[in-house]
Amino acid sequence: MGSSLFQGEDLTCIRGGRTVxxxxxxxxxxxxxxxxxxxxxxxxxxxxxxxxxxxxxxxGKLVWQDQDATRxxxxxxxxxxxxxxxxxxxxxxxxxxxxxxxxxxKKDDPSLDDALDHFRMLPLKHTPANLxxxxxxxxxxxxxxxxxERSVWLLDEPSVGLDVAxxxxxxxxxxxxxxxxxxxxxxxxxxxxxxxxxKLNLQDYSPLYNKKLLAVxxxxxxxx
Amino acid sequence: MKAFLNIVSRDLHxxxxxxxxxxxxxxxxILTAMLFPFGLGxxxxxxxxxxxxxxxxxxxxxxxxxxxxxxxxDYEDGSLEQLILSSTSLEVxxxxxxxxxxxxxxxxxxxxxxxxxxxxxxDSDAMTILLIAMILGTPSLSLIGAIAATxxxxxxxxxxxxPLLVLPLYIPTLIFGVGAIDAAMNSxxxxxxxxxxxxxxxxxxxxxxxSLLITPLAxxxxxxxxxx
Numbered sequence: 513m514g515s516s517l518f519q520g521e522d523l524t525c526i527r528g529g530r531t532v533x534x535x536x537x538x539x540x541x542x543x544x545x546x547x548x549x550x551x552x553x554x555x556x557x558x559x560x561x562x563x564x565x566x567x568x569x570x571x572g573k574l575v576w577q578d579q580d581a582t583r584x585x586x587x588x589x590x591x592x593x594x595x596x597x598x599x600x601x602x603x604x605x606x607x608x609x610x611x612x613x614x615x616x617x618k619k620d621d622p623s624l625d626d627a628l629d630h631f632r633m634l635p636l637k638h639t640p641a642n643l644x645x646x647x648x649x650x651x652x653x654x655x656x657x658x659x660x661e662r663s664v665w666l667l668d669e670p671s672v673g674l675d676v677a678x679x680x681x682x683x684x685x686x687x688x689x690x691x692x693x694x695x696x697x698x699x700x701x702x703x704x705x706x707x708x709x710x711k712l713n714l715q716d717y718s719p720l721y722n723k724k725l726l727a728v729x730x731x732x733x734x735x736x
Numbered sequence: 737m738k739a740f741l742n743i744v745s746r747d748l749h750x751x752x753x754x755x756x757x758x759x760x761x762x763x764x765x766i767l768t769a770m771l772f773p774f775g776l777g778x779x780x781x782x783x784x785x786x787x788x789x790x791x792x793x794x795x796x797x798x799x800x801x802x803x804x805x806x807x808x809x810d811y812e813d814g815s816l817e818q819l820i821l822s823s824t825s826l827e828v829x830x831x832x833x834x835x836x837x838x839x840x841x842x843x844x845x846x847x848x849x850x851x852x853x854x855x856x857x858x859d860s861d862a863m864t865i866l867l868i869a870m871i872l873g874t875p876s877l878s879l880i881g882a883i884a885a886t887x888x889x890x891x892x893x894x895x896x897x898x899p900l901l902v903l904p905l906y907i908p909t910l911i912f913g914v915g916a917i918d919a920a921m922n923s924x925x926x927x928x929x930x931x932x933x934x935x936x937x938x939x940x941x942x943x944x945x946x947s948l949l950i951t952p953l954a955x956x957x958x959x960x961x962x963x964x
Contacts, residue, residue, distance in 0.1 A: 527964075564821060566963050589821055598814025604753035613746055614818055 516541050516578075517695055518563070518588065518664060523572035525558050532558045533717040534725060536572070540664070540697060543690045545706045548699040550714030554721055556699035557597070559714065560668045563697065564594035593662040595670060599653040603642035607633060607652055610641055615659035627658035631681055646673040654682060657689075665689065667698035679704060739824040740832045747836035757805060762844035765798040769852045780857045787856035788917035791866065792910050794852075795845050796877060800902060802841045803881040804895040806833065807959070811889045817963050830955035834882045842874030858921075861929045865920040865937075872940040873913045879947035880905045886958035912939045 517540050524534040532555040540546055548556045561567045563574070565585025574582045581587040601610050611627065612619045628634045631651040636644070644652065650673045657665055665686075671679050683705055686696055690706075698704070719725040751758050772790050773783055810816040819829055849870055853863045884901040888894030916936035923932040 564817075566817060566820065568964075590823055592821075594817070594821055596814055596817060598812075598817070600814040600818045602750060602813070602815070604750060609749075613742075614822075616742075616822075 517576070519573075519575040520563070520569075521573040521575070523559075523562065523574070524570045525555060525562055525567065526570045527558060527567075531719050531725075533714060534571070534719065536712075536714075536717045538712055540695050542663075542693045542695055544695050545686065545690060545709045546695075546697045547706075547709045547711050548697065548714060549711055550718065551721065554714040554718040556714055557668050560594070560666050560697065560699060561596070564592060564666050565589045566594075588664075591662055592664045592666055593657055593660050594666045594668075595653055595657070596668050597672075599649050601641045601644075601649055601652060604640065606638050606640055607644070608637045610652060611655060611659055614656055617659065623661075624659055627655040628652075630658055630685055631655045631678070647675060647678060650674055651678055651681075654685070658685065663694050665694065665696040665698070667696065667700075669700055670698055671700055671702050671704055740828050740835075743824070743829055743832035744836045744839075747833060748839060751836070751840045757802070758840055758844075761798040761802045761841045762848050764801055765794050765845050766848055766852065768794045768797070770855065773855060783855075784857045784859075784921070787853065787858050788862075788866065788914045788921075790856070791849060791852055792873075792913045795849070795870070795874065796906050796910060798845060799841055799874070799877040799881060800899055802837070803885045803898050803902065806837050806882060806885045807889060808885075808894070811962065816889075816959065820960065820963060826956040826959060827952035830882065830886070830959065831952045834878050834951060834955075837882070838875050838878040842870075842878055845874060846870045858917075861923075862917050862921045865929065865933045866917050868937060869913045869916040869933075869940060872937060872944055873909050876909050876940070876944045876947045877906060879944075879951040880909075882951055883954045883958070886955045886962065889958070889962040909940065909943055912936045912943070916940065 519540070520536060520538045523536040525532040536559070538546065548559060550556055558567065562569055565588065568585075569582065572582070573580060574585075574588070576588040576591070579587060600614065605613070607628065608619055608624065611624050612621070615624065615627075617624060625634060625637075628637060631654055633648065633651050633655055636648065641649065641652070650670075654670060670682060674682065679702075686704075686706055689696065696706075715721045717725070769790055772786070776782060776786075807816065810819065820826060846867065849866060850863055853866055858866070881898070881902050884898045884905075887901065888897045891897055913936075916933040919932040919936060920929045923929050
């Protein structure tokens with residue numbers, strides 16, 4: 513596999529006074545797919561938000577291509593595309609206008625049509641987004657991945673609301689992205705098939721599920 | 737600069753697609769101001785005397801009404817996260833959104849103000865000063881209001897909190913805005929109108945400059961906090 517792209521060392525996330533996970537390490541190389549596993553509340557979304565730079569790690573280090581980016585998320589933010597639970601779609605704009613705005617391209621850019629076509633959204637190009645079904649909205653959001661051309665994709669439950677055929681489209685797009693040297697990190701509860709994925713189980717790092725960590729956490733509290 | 741114009745044009749585009757948002761503030765302004773002559777009785781001297789205060793207070797409340805939607809829709813549908821992650825500096829983005837807010841709220845109020853001034857029997861000198869004062873004052877209302885709008889994003893029932901945070905901060909703008917017009921109305925010689933109103937207008941300008949400096953910084957920090 514390719515060289516290391518994105519690394520995390522000893523990451524700790526504390527939200528609202530509760531430790532979500534601690535001592536987490538990961539390594540993402542070019543062309544790799546990292547699947548985040550774990551039960552509800554084990555910190556999958558928190559980790560993805562941390563890797564997007566929205567949430568700062570309490571402890572630990574984020575390294576982007578051998579450069580310490582813990583304090584400057586701008587270093588890797590230019591290379592990632594984050595898709596969260598919410599679709600960031602404006603209901604009064606059309607499908608094409610929504611896509612054009614977030615990819616920073618002109619509406620007549622042919623790459624936008626290609627992106628929509630990949631997710632079978634081209635016939636709905638001029639439809640106002642408030643008429644889309646939830647699955648169609650999700651497909652519009654996913655087509656942004658293709659239009660924005662970033663090297664690392666961070667996907668939080670990307671397949672929510674998608675039918676079987678659309679999940680297959682997503683798998684296809686992921687495969688192409690990896691073959692071009694892109695990497696992907698995603699959390700999902702419904703199966704998305706990718707070739708030889710790396711897996712990270714958040715349960716091992718969450719004090720909520722791993723009782724051994726509870727002791728560590730209490731020890732740290734006594735220091736503070 | 738290109739990013740700034742992108743955001744402004746997007747917000748204007750959105751506002752023109754949902755025309756109710758666009759007209760709500762200015763309609764509120766006109767209708768509320770029109771109620772006062774009915775409530776107070778048709779006495780031209782009294783109406784002219786209280787007109788500056790009424791115009792400013794109703795304008796202020798109209799801006800207040802529109803503040804909640806400044807960032808809330810973007811926060812709720814996830815656009816705010818994408819905005820923070822985009823390569824645009826968040827300070828520039830805040831300034832662009834406030835500018836778009838002023839274009840859709842403050843500017844219509846300025847255009848409607850002469851109409852209200854006529855209803856209140858205001859003379860032409862005072863009307864000129866009213867317009868200058870509003871051009872200097874309404875951007876400050878949008879800017880100061882934006883800080884409160886960003887701070888209340890995570891809070892439940894944030895819309896109720898905004899007036900509590902914002903109204904005290906609007907008082908200086910109100911005082912000098914009304915003061916400028918009063919000074920113009922009380923000047924005895926025709927040539928002294930501008931000279932009398934000048935200190936008030938300068939202070940309105942000062943408030944505008946200070947809020948132009950503070951709002952992008954405070955707003956961006958509050959937005960980053962809101963998505964954590």
